[in-house]
Every structure is written in structure tokens, then in C-alpha cells.
Amino acid sequence: MTTTPDATDWRATNRANWDERVPIHTAGSFYDLPGFVAGGDSLRDFEPAEVGDVKGKSLLHLQCHIGLDTLSWARRGADVTGLDFSPAAVEAAGELAGRIGADTARFVAADVYDAVEALDGRRFDVVYTGFGALCWLPDIAAWARTAAELVADGGFLYLAEYHPVADLLAEDGTTVEGRYFDRAPMVVDAPGTYADPDAPMEATLTVEWRHGVGDVVSAVAAAGLRVEFLHEHDLGHFRLAPGQRVPQVYSLRASKAG
Numbered sequence: 230m231t232t233t234p235d236a237t238d239w240r241a242t243n244r245a246n247w248d249e250r251v252p253i254h255t256a257g258s259f260y261d262l263p264g265f266v267a268g269g270d271s272l273r274d275f276e277p278a279e280v281g282d283v284k285g286k287s288l289l290h291l292q293c294h295i296g297l298d299t300l301s302w303a304r305r306g307a308d309v310t311g312l313d314f315s316p317a318a319v320e321a322a323g324e325l326a327g328r329i330g331a332d333t334a335r336f337v338a339a340d341v342y343d344a345v346e347a348l349d350g351r352r353f354d355v356v357y358t359g360f361g362a363l364c365w366l367p368d369i370a371a372w373a374r375t376a377a378e379l380v381a382d383g384g385f386l387y388l389a390e391y392h393p394v395a396d397l398l399a400e401d402g403t404t405v406e407g408r409y410f411d412r413a414p415m416v417v418d419a420p421g422t423y424a425d426p427d428a429p430m431e432a433t434l435t436v437e438w439r440h441g442v443g444d445v446v447s448a449v450a451a452a453g454l455r456v457e458f459l460h461e462h463d464l465g466h467f468r469l470a471p472g473q474r475v476p477q478v479y480s481l482r483a484s485k486a487g
Contacts, residue, residue, distance in 0.1 A: 273464065292358060295325065342371055395478070
């Protein structure tokens with residue numbers, strides 16, 4: 230991993246990488262599409278508990294990738310829209326929706342910062358962002374303003390994300406790698422994906438950013454939403470030593486006055 234102050238091509242670089250990930254992710258065992266079609270669920274247990282009943286509500290999933298989380302909400306009765314900057318991912322999500330009979334699910338190809346225009350000014354009862362999304366965005370304040378604008382009066386933003394403290398841990402779960410307060414863009418050159426590290430890929434470069442929890446909460450509050458809670462969870466992919474606990478994911482809910 231190297232860092233560079235010049236990441237002006239981050240969007241095109243990341244889109245090429247994510248477009249190439251799509252066939253790897255749809256065909257591999259990590260996302261287990263056959264299991265999902267058969268009734269599987271991709272949400273973590275605390276997410277539906279914290280979001281509450283979504284039956285009959287409109288729900289927008291920003292940075293939805295191939296749509297498993299989006300469609301998991303649809304199975305709970307939400308009227309879902311998924312948005313992602315990868316046309317390949319949006320196409321795969323639409324095909325998956327057809328396979329499970331989620332005929333009203335809608336998927337839109339657009340950059341998250343262009344979401345308001347891409348969605349024709351529509352507002353949603355719930356705006357949802359799931360795991361592994363924020364690190365791909367350089368401007369967390371602009372993300373928060375966009376999300377807030379998309380929330381309908383009386384609705385809320387819900388975020389479930391990997392904790393930036395856990396992001397500093399090496400695979401052994403104990404060694405600290407990286408600097409928490411480093412906000413410079415990180416240019417990574419790595420083959421494969423988290424779903425298949427050995428998968429051959431041509432577009433191996435990505436550009437990522439680290440956003441502290443304080444950065445996210447402050448941005449959401451500055452965007453005019455009222456933070457209802459910030460929860461930290463020790464659930465995650467690190468296998469820590471017995472008795473050792475660190476926050477691995479966090480969740481946030483912030484509402485807009487009705």
C-alpha cells in the first residue's frame with residue numbers, strides 16, 4: 230500500500246476495479262447467490278433490530294453493490310431502491326431481484342454524490358448504507374449532506390460500517406498497522422478481492438480513505454440530522470485472543486424532523 234496526495238482519478242480507478250469484481254462475486258462462494266435465492270439473508274442480526282419494521286416503507290441503499298443487502302430489506306417488506314456507481318453491479322442486482330421475485334425493487338447506476346439528481350429528487354423513509362462503503366469516498370461531509378437530502382421528513386439515515394479502529398488491525402487481530410488519524414488517500418495495488426484473493430484481475434488499483442467515527446458523526450450532525458444513537462459492536466472477521474475485545478463494527482441512526 231502506498232499513499233499519494235494526488236488521487237484525482239479515484240472514481241474511474243475504483244469503478245474499473247468494482248466492475249471487474251462483479252462476475253467474481255456473483256460466481257463465488259463468498260456471497261453464495263444460490264443460497265440467497267433459496268432464502269438466505271445478508272444482514273447482521275443487529276441491523277433489522279435497530280432499523281425496526283420496514284414494511285411498507287421506502288428504503289434507499291447507497292453503494293448497494295450486487296444488491297444482497299438491498300433485497301434482504303425487500304424481503305422484510307420495504308419498497309427498495311439500490312444505487313451504485315458500477316453499472317455491472319447494478320445489472321447483477323437487477324438480475325438477482327428477478328430471480329427472487331422482488332419485482333418492485335429498483336436499481337440505479339450513479340455515483341453516490343450524484344444520487345439526489347439521479348433519483349429525480351425522490352425522498353425515502355430510510356436511507357441505508359452498509360458495510361465497506363465509506364472508505365471509498367473522499368469527502369464524508371458531502372456524503373452526509375447527500376444522505377440527509379435523500380431522507381424524507383420524519384425518516385432517518387442508518388449506517389452500519391466497519392470500525393476504523395479494527396481497520397488498523399492486521400489479520401492476526403493484534404498487530405496495529407496504519408495510522409488512525411491519517412486522512413490522505415491510500416492507493417492500493419492488490420490482485421483479487423476480499424471475496425477471492427486469488428482471482429485474476431486486470432484493474433488491481435484502488436483508492437481509499439480512512440474516516441474516523443468522530444468525522445462521520447460530526448458530518449451527519451452538520452448535515453442537519455439528529456443522531457439518535459451510535460453503537461459499537463465487537464462482531465467482525467478478526468479472531469481475537471480469549472478475553473480480548475475491540476470495536477469491529479459500528480452503527481448509527483440519525484433522523485430528520487417531520
